[in-house]
Amino acid sequence: MVTVQRRGLTALAAAVLLGIAACGAPETAAPAADAQEPWTWTDDRGKEISLPARPERVVAQSASAAALWDFGVRPVGVFGPHRLKDGGRDPEVGEVDIDQVEPIGNVWGEFNVEKYISLKPDLLVAGMYLKDTLWYVPEESAAAIEEVAPTLGVQLGGKKLTEIIERYASLAEALGADPAAAPVTEAKARFETASERLRDLAKAKPGLKVMVVTATPESLYVAYVPDHPDLAHYAALGLDIVSPAAPTESEGGFWEVLSWENADKYDADVILVDARAQSMKTEEMAEKPTWSDLPAVKAGQVYPWRAAERYSYLGYAKVMEEVKTNLEAAKDDVVD
Structure with missing residues (x-):
């Protein structure tokens, strides 16, 4: 039997552009000085992330990339469903411009660690349907991925819809986006x-x-x-x-x-x-x-x-x- 993974089917019937777009759209970015201050965030695993400056180069799982994008953050790389077989944008990646982000992987179990390293990421963001398990981060590559840059998990299971949306909004603000921007x-x-x-x-x-x-x-x-x-x-x-x-x-x-x-x-x-x-x-x-x-x-x-x-x-x-x-x-x- 094919197992349906968490919120749906990742194993059913079972992203090289070197994009260097900074995280945070110019019109929604916080003052530049803020980026040079020490940055901390405690994720939903209880893991405290401490960096000498605000992360600028963020790689995110497609659903997280899509949420952050709507709040004004511009990831440099994406993994998880983002491009359809016909080359179009997968709905799972929302409004993300897939021609302006680096593809790290497009299907379950696919994550190009070498390409990820080449992006020199400051932070990886992914949702979690299961406790402490980053969505679309292959278990066999998790340790290697963690060595490249800190990872940040957003808990999705067991939370109210509005709580999850507000969590992404808070993260986006911490990454330099403006919560009072008109689109938001x-x-x-x-x-x-x-x-x-x-x-x-x-x-x-x-x-x-x-x-x-x-x-x-x-x-x-x-x-x-x-x-x-x-x-x-x-x-x-x-x-x-x-x-x-x-x-x-x-x-x-x-x-x-x-x-x-x-x-x-x-x-x-x-x-x-x-x-x-x-x-x-x-x-x-x-x-x-x-x-x-x-x-x-x-x-x-x-x-x-x-x-x-x-x-x-x-x-x-x-x-x-x-x-x-x-x-x-x-x-x-x-x-x-």
Whole structure:
């Protein structure tokens, strides 16, 4: 069986530009003098990072790079999903200009240590779904990577969506970005508006049941809501999101694994399906009779789930706007 990694599928069916762009966009950078002061940060592993000056050359996992980018930080390198097979930008890397950052790796398990060293990084940033485990940093290379520059982890699992976004905002500010820059304040206002509109929709359609899934050819994975910060946020706003009583133990949280024969275990008016490039596509899932027989599928109420959205106000404002648009059009009486 293919194991779905944490928030989705990194092992399903399982970044040389020497960019020297400094971390922090010119229009959002803090005064230059601040960069020369000693810099400290305690990450979510409890690890204290102390440097003689503010880090200027940051390499980040794609989701972290995307979040930092929205807050005004410009990494010099990125690893994790960022470029699609057709050369386009993977949605997981958000607004990052992938032609202006050095690619260190693009898929799970891929991290070019030599290229990383060539960038002379001051800091590496990655999220963590599991305690003390940096997302997309290969375990076999972790020690070598740590010797090059300090690593900084941002805890994602077990946190509220707003807490994670605010953590990235604080980190970006510490790296020289301006929290009062217009793009940041505008994005925050947009996020708050999107949240309220989703809350209003939930009130207007109290009977609408939503299920969130990802899949492999062998199994259907139903999201365990408490372990997904975005889904927990939507639920807190009032959306009725179907959730297993507990995740499958072998997954370490996040999912209940169902055989395709048991795909109808839960009733739902709407199904949100993992939209990432490495996830099983709905047209592939359609070949499974038990999928095609689900009421939401028959009703045409299957929409994308942005499972790897960056943790920024802009990122999730856009996602919630999309969710609201899709759910507004959905019937809430497909199942009882």
